[in-house]
Amino acid sequence: MEPHTGEPHTAKPDTALAAARTAMRLADANPGRAQPAARLAVRRARREGDPVAAAVAELALGHSLSQCGEVPAAIRHLRAAARHGDEAGSTTLAGEARMKLAYALVQRGQPRAALHAIDAALSSLTGPGKAIARAQRAVILYEVGRLEEALAEFRIAIPALRRTQQRRDLQRALVNRGLTLSGLAYYQAAIADLKEADTIARELNRPLAIGIIAENLGFVESLRGDVPAALRYLDDAERTIVEHGGQLAPVLLDRSQLLLSVGLVAETREVAERAIAAFQASRRQLKVPEMRLTLARASYLDGKTAEAATQARLAAKEFAAQHRDGWAALARLTAVQAGLANGEQITDAHVQSIVDVLVAGGRKAAALEARLVAARLAERRGRADVSRGHLEPASAERRRGPAARRARGWYAEALLRQADGRTREAATAVRAGLRILDEHSTALGATDLRVYSAVHRAELTDLGLRIAMRDGRARQVFEWSERGRASRLVHRAVLPPPDPELAELLGELRATALEIDKARLAGQPVARLEQRQVALERRIRDRNRLLPGGSGQQGAGPVSPSVLGAALGDRALLEFVQFDGKLHALTLVDGVLRRHELAAVAEVTDLLDRIPFALHKLARRDGRSATIEAAAALLDATAVRLDRLLLAGLAEIGDRPLVVVPTGGLHSLPWSILPSCAHRPVVVSPSATLWHAAATATGSAAQGVAVAAGPGLSGARAEAQAVAAIHDGAQAMLDDTATVGAVLAALTTVDVMHLAAHGRLATNNPLFSDLRLHDGPLVVYDLERLPRVPSTVVLAACDSGRSVVRTGDELLGLAATFIARGTMRLIASVVPIPDAETAPLMVALHQRLAKGHSPAAALAEAQREVRDESPAGRAAAAGFVCIGA
Structure with a gap:
């Protein structure tokens, strides 16, 4: 929000008044540079005893201090400006000082005092000054959440400003009305106001105002759901505002809320904490609880419900002290959601009071969430009529507004239909909500934005799966299992443009x-x-x-069991599903789909955590024999228990080759260690739909094999030479020929690629997972920009097959990126491996690939061949899996 000011009048040169008005112009253009000039003007006005000059100089100083975040000092000087204006008998100067004082007071978190000050200004002003003061009153009403009242004030002020040709104040009023309109979800009108304001600011050469307008356009675009556009505006705003000495905290506020909207909770917390510190440092307390609320919502989405409840309750208390009832209700809603997750008892009356405030304040998205919470509580307590009373208006939102709100409206509609016993129609409503989110996701060009935004799909897919589980038919469970996993990989993004x-x-x-x-x-x-x-x-x-998305390649939906069964042939599909803390398995064998309940997820997770430890001990060349024997015993015992939990009850799969679709921690299981999978061809795929697409894809037109070895691995050079010697015409890229550029070029031209290099999964920032080559790391961002990749890739690199698993079994990492770009078969390790020990396995693998064996069969045979050569060799061989088709 920008404060308003009137135009200063002309004055004779070389007087206190002229110096004060020069400071006033500078305060508006560059607040940081204006303060020394304004302080000099204040001292000169006092020496000359000129109350008009003193009022203007104090006004300039107070305005510059307010713009730079020194709000308490600004309040002192603006009060002094109002006193000097009264002393000079100038209602215009006194009124203008009180307008700016009102804005500073609301920034300090004193909205009642701010409204008192602006009403005092309105009572004394006429003409253009009154229009400016009315627009300022609208700003204050916006800040305290009284949006409809604010819009009513703007409807009077803006036409008056147009008539008086107050261009600078018209520009400010348009900015502020744009934000008010966005708060009421009138996004097109908001953008029109902001763009008109930008045109005026450029005509008036007001660079800081241009930066503030860019920030606000970013804010509106984020509400509208255009994330790349919002990020572009916020980047422009940050550069401009920093360059011209303005306050960066509001940009941080908008950025944190944008990051939260796409589920980037860790980044949200980081930016929100910076914003809180910036607002507190400048003593602009009004915005501090807003950032606490953002922190609370991020913690809630991240599953840290106790922290979320604490932050939300503190924010609600601070909002209440500022008399911002709408904001307080928002904070109380987050506290309720966190409290329910923590098992707290929440009364219906408390939630109803939140709904009432949010509905009255026109906060549609928040009111919808509050209604869903209220409906859930009422349904649990057997009050179906009350639940329906909340769900019906919530479901009406499915027809309008941003994608996230429409999807939530369809969720409400699905709950309504489910309550009526119309389970088929309920599932249709869930599909409609998912379709909206998936269409919106394709507009997000960046991989991380698409992955993290899948958090918005979670409740919809969970409801679909819950309906299917109650129905009990394996076919429906399979559909919702598929809809709830790896949506980014199934709906492949378009190739980003050159940058x-x-x-x-x-x-x-x-x-x-x-x-x-x-x-x-x-x-x-x-x-x-x-x-x-x-x-x-x-x-x-x-x-x-910032890169734009596109229409993407939207799939037609999950593959049907009958179509999938035909493609499987003599293979067996094994798809794992988590539901209410239990692990379930779906098997598809000879066209027959079956469902099995297996074990508690926690029990399986505990066993999975033991495997990397055992393999690490087994792989140590300098380990004592007793340690190695203990590690082997631990690995064998763990594998037997996992085999019993995961596979023992699935008699129908027999000894068939397996297509495994994991969930959660199972994505990192080296399947060959299980007794039932030893020597059996096993293919791991993020989803059955993705496996089918790869298995039935036409072959690559590219031919040939490329091999490269990275630096720092004792066996990589010899391994690369040995692998290249197996394939006719293959050359090994070694030493200074194994550069990132050379490897990327090879990836676009060959059908098979072998990379022996240091691999790293960057768990905190998985898009910077890398393979080390001669001239530095090849990272995920490099792979994403390739027009094509080989159909078969072998990564003889530590951890290169492991992915970071996010909500909805969305995967991030090197392996996931190769699959996303079109690699159909990828062989890589899902655990840390002893790099020097991979050569025997890789040679055995490529000998079989060269003979035409399928990658999964070749890997299984190679693992059997080298398994007993040494403990370290066993550890190295065990870690590899075949991912894809």
Whole structure:
């Protein structure tokens, strides 16, 4: 929000009044630079005893202090300006000072005092000044959440400002009305106001105002759901505002809320904490509870419900002290959601009071969420009529508004239909909500935005799965299992357009990584270089998020069991599903689909956690024999127990080759360690639909095999040469020929690629997972920009097959990216492996690939061949899986 001010009048040169008005103009254009001039003007006005000059100078100083966040000092000087205006008998100056005082007071979190000040200004002003004051009153009403009242004030003020040709104040009023309209979900009208304001600001050469308008356009676009557009505006705003000495905290506020809207909760918390610190440092207390609420919502989405409840209740208390009832209701809603997750008892009356405030305040999205909470509570307590009374108006939102709100409306409609016993129609409503979210997701060009935004699908897919489980038919359970997993990979994104700036940043990142490696080898400090690396990664991430999405390649929905069964042939499908803390299995064998309840998820997870530890101990060349024997015993015992839990009750799969669709921690299980899977061809796929698409795809027109070895691995060079020798015409890229550019070029031209290199899964930032080559790391962002990739890829690299698993079994990492770009078969390790021990396995694997064996069969045979050569060799071989088809 921008405060209003009237135009200063002309004055004779070289007087206190002229100096004060010069300071006033500077305060508006560059608040940071204006303060010294304004302080000099205040002292000169006092010396000359000129109350008019003193009023203008104090006004300039108070305005600049307010714009720079020094709100308490601003309030003191603006009160002084009002006193001097009264002393000079100038209702205009006194009224203008009280307008700015009102804005400063609302920033300090004193809305009642602010309304008192603005009403005092209105009572003394006439003409243009009164129109400006009325627009300022609308700003204050907006800030305290009284949006309809604010809009009514703007309807009077803006036509009056147009008549008086107060261009600067008209520009400010348009900005502020745009924000008010966006709060009421009138997004097109809001953008029209902001763009008109931008035109006026450019005509008046007001760069700081242009930055503020860009920030507000970003805010509106985020509400509307256009995330790339919002990020572009916020980046422009940040650059402009910093350059011209304005306050960055509001940009941080908008950015945190945008990040939250796409489920990036860790980044949301980081930015929100920076914003709180910035607002507190400038003593602008009004916005502090807003950021606490953002922190609370991020914690709630991240499953940290106790933290969410604490932050939300503190925010509600602070909002109440500021008399911001609508905002307080928002905070109380988050506290209720967190409290329910923590098992707290919440009264119907408490939730109803929240609904009433949000509905009265026109907060449609929040009111919808509150109604869903109220409906859920009423349904649990057997009050079907009350539940329906909330769900009916909530379901009406499915026809209008942003994608997320329409999807939530369809969720409400599904609950209504379910309550009526219309389960088939309820499932149709869930599908409609998912279709809206998936269409919206394709507009997000960046992978991380698409993955994390899947959090909005979770309740819909959970409801669909719940309906299917109650129905009991395996076919319906299969459909909803498929709809709830790896939607990003099934709905493949379009290739991003060329971006020279992003390419340059990736080159800088590689060079920096090399400098870090050299410095470490030389025993030199690397802290400064690591800071540069972090900054470059942030710039690459932010730049990539600006890239537009597209229509994407939307799938027609999950593959049907009958179509899938025909493609499976003599294979068996084994798909795992988590539901209410239990692990279930779906099997499809000879066209017959069956469902089995297996074990508690927690029991399986506990066993999965033991495997990396056992393999690590087994892989140590310098380990004592007793340690190695204990590790082998632990691995064998764990494998037997997992085999019993996961496979023992599935007699129908027999000894058939398996297509496994994991969930959660099972994505990182090295399946060959299980007795039932030893020597059996096993293919792991993120979804059955994705497996079917890859299995039935036409073959690649590309031919040939490429091999590359990265630096720093004792066996990589010999391994690459041995693998290349197996394939006719294959050449190994070694030493300084194994560069990122050479490998990326090879990936676009061959049908089979083998990479022996250090691999790293960056769990905190998985799109910077990498393979180390001669000139630095090849990262996920490099792969995403390739026009094509080989149909078969072998990554003889530690951890390269493991992915970070997010909500909805969405995957991030090197392996997931190869699959997303079109690789049909990928062989890689899902656990840390001893790099020096992979060569025997890789040679055995490629010998079979060269003879035409399928990758899954070739891997199983190679693992059997090398398993007993040594404990370390066993550990290395065990970690590899075949992903894809």
